Amino acid sequence: MTDPIIQDPPEATEEAQAATKAAVFNAAERLFALHGFQNVSVRDITAEAKVNLASVNYHFGSKDSLLFEIFRRRTSELNRERARMLHEAGGRHDGKPPVRDILEAYFAPPLRWASPDNDRRISVQFIIRARSEGTAEMREVLRNDVSHLARFADALAAARPDLPKEDVYWRLHFILGLVHNNRFAEFDRLHHLSGGVTREADVEALLRRMLDFAEAGFNA
Amino acid sequence: MTDPIIQDPPEATEEAQAATKAAVFNAAERLFALHGFQNVSVRDITAEAKVNLASVNYHFGSKDSLLFEIFRRRTSELNRERARMLHEAGGRHDGKPPVRDILEAYFAPPLRWASPDNDRRISVQFIIRARSEGTAEMREVLRNDVSHLARFADALAAARPDLPKEDVYWRLHFILGLVHNNRFAEFDRLHHLSGGVTREADVEALLRRMLDFAEAGFNA
DNA sequence: GTCTATAGATGGATAGAC
DNA sequence: GTCTATCCATCTATAGAC
Numbered sequence: 001m002t003d004p005i006i007q008d009p010p011e012a013t014e015e016a017q018a019a020t021k022a023a024v025f026n027a028a029e030r031l032f033a034l035h036g037f038q039n040v041s042v043r044d045i046t047a048e049a050k051v052n053l054a055s056v057n058y059h060f061g062s063k064d065s066l067l068f069e070i071f072r073r074r075t076s077e078l079n080r081e082r083a084r085m086l087h088e089a090g091g092r093h094d095g096k097p098p099v100r101d102i103l104e105a106y107f108a109p110p111l112r113w114a115s116p117d118n119d120r121r122i123s124v125q126f127i128i129r130a131r132s133e134g135t136a137e138m139r140e141v142l143r144n145d146v147s148h149l150a151r152f153a154d155a156l157a158a159a160r161p162d163l164p165k166e167d168v169y170w171r172l173h174f175i176l177g178l179v180h181n182n183r184f185a186e187f188d189r190l191h192h193l194s195g196g197v198t199r200e201a202d203v204e205a206l207l208r209r210m211l212d213f214a215e216a217g218f219n220a
Numbered sequence: 221m222t223d224p225i226i227q228d229p230p231e232a233t234e235e236a237q238a239a240t241k242a243a244v245f246n247a248a249e250r251l252f253a254l255h256g257f258q259n260v261s262v263r264d265i266t267a268e269a270k271v272n273l274a275s276v277n278y279h280f281g282s283k284d285s286l287l288f289e290i291f292r293r294r295t296s297e298l299n300r301e302r303a304r305m306l307h308e309a310g311g312r313h314d315g316k317p318p319v320r321d322i323l324e325a326y327f328a329p330p331l332r333w334a335s336p337d338n339d340r341r342i343s344v345q346f347i348i349r350a351r352s353e354g355t356a357e358m359r360e361v362l363r364n365d366v367s368h369l370a371r372f373a374d375a376l377a378a379a380r381p382d383l384p385k386e387d388v389y390w391r392l393h394f395i396l397g398l399v400h401n402n403r404f405a406e407f408d409r410l411h412h413l414s415g416g417v418t419r420e421a422d423v424e425a426l427l428r429r430m431l432d433f434a435e436a437g438f439n440a
Numbered sequence: 441g442t443c444t445a446t447a448g449a450t451g452g453a454t455a456g457a458c
Numbered sequence: 459g460t461c462t463a464t465c466c467a468t469c470t471a472t473a474g475a476c
Contacts (some may be wrong), residue, residue: 054443056472058442063470129407132349169410170433172410173401174429176406181397181400189362189363193369193373194389213390214437219437240459274459278459283451
């Protein structure tokens with residue numbers, strides 16, 4: 001019955017739609033990172049984003065799909081940054097960077113993102129949470145999508161061709177543990193234990209400490 | 221109206237009550253460890269334990285109280301075992317054990333408990349989950365109850381009096397990360413990445429690898 | 441496309457019979 | 459003390475008005 005020529009308003013709508021979707025995305029990432037996946041409801045997200053309750057399902061299909069989309073975007077950004085640094089390290093050393101440079105390419109991106117004045121800080125916390133609280137779908141990806149890690153394993157093996165492959169993998173595993181341990185709660189505990197001596201706010205100093213420890217461990 | 225002398229049956233009741241409570245405790249620990257805290261309902265627990273739905277509230281007050289009781293029992297058992305090994309290491313070295321013995325006292329208990337044939341395996345998984353999925357009450361305890369860690373920090377400082385205290389704390393922090401990384405999912409990923417070369421089932425070999433890495437890292 | 445109202449499902453807790 | 463039936467809160471997802 002309605003005139004088929006009359007359609008929705010033009011550009012303005014698209015922009016508004018994109019803005020709503022982005023608002024939901026950012027609010028969800030923030031709340032999930034701060035309070036955990038299960039502790040945040042769709043209602044919390046839409047209230048924070050100041051959009052209507054149905055927006056999550058309209059733009060993302062479901063709460064889980066929204067969660068998964070944030071996860072995919074942030075992990076791929078992080079791994080791309082790591083790959084870039086690894087590639088640059090290779091460029092500085094004829095394609096065979098030393099252990100410390102390889103480790104730095106893995107450590108530095110999440111550390112710098114997590115520094116207090118960086119607006120990606122929240123994304124890092126989200127990713128760390130995904131590792132332990134993620135849905136079955138996310139854990140499936142974490143378990144099976146190891147291509148980005150394979151490049152680091154290969155680089156480490158090339159840097160230490162004398163080391164048995166088995167040792168390379170185990171030590172890489174231990175090194176990954178260092179990164180995953182960078183959670184608010186763990187820093188708080190350390191701060192409490194040390195009587196306030198430790199300051200994780202100094203990102204470059206922390207990076208140096210991590211590299212000293214990991215390099216020595218890897219070359220044990 | 222009923223005769224006030226007639227009471228509940230004697231000992232049999234106490235035993236049955238204790239058995240019910242234990243059944244709930246064990247079923248809850250198992251399900252929480254396997255599926256996560258938020259993914260297990262009181263209904264799941266009572267079904268698994270083959271007791272009635274009201275048992276959890278009757279014996280423990282609430283789901284959260286049950287969770288907290290399991291957490292307190294298992295962490296105190298684990299820390300007591302670690303303290304015992306640290307004490308024994310001190311006995312072997314005139315009260316000043318070397319770094320490697322200190323680390324072994326921290327690493328060995330959870331690793332041995334987690335070996336496939338040990339019935340404490342499930343308790344270790346429960347404790348690891350508590351660190352990331354625990355209630356605010358549990359995280360409060362984890363953050364503030366650092367007395368068991370203080371003993372390890374003191375021992376490490378005594379073993380390396382030349383090392384600034386700040387370094388001792390940071391390196392201890394990194395070492396703790398190694399232990400927390402011992403989750404099913406992480407081993408799965410490592411297994412996948414390495415093409416099946418790594419076998420975490422060999423507990424003593426894994427312990428040796430962890431000690432090699434951590435000792436070198438600490439002495440970096 | 442947005443938003444309200446509500447369906448539909450689940451879970452923690454408890455009252456009350458036995 | 460045990461167990462069933464049920465209350466009540468909460469959440470995701472969606473239908474339908476505008």
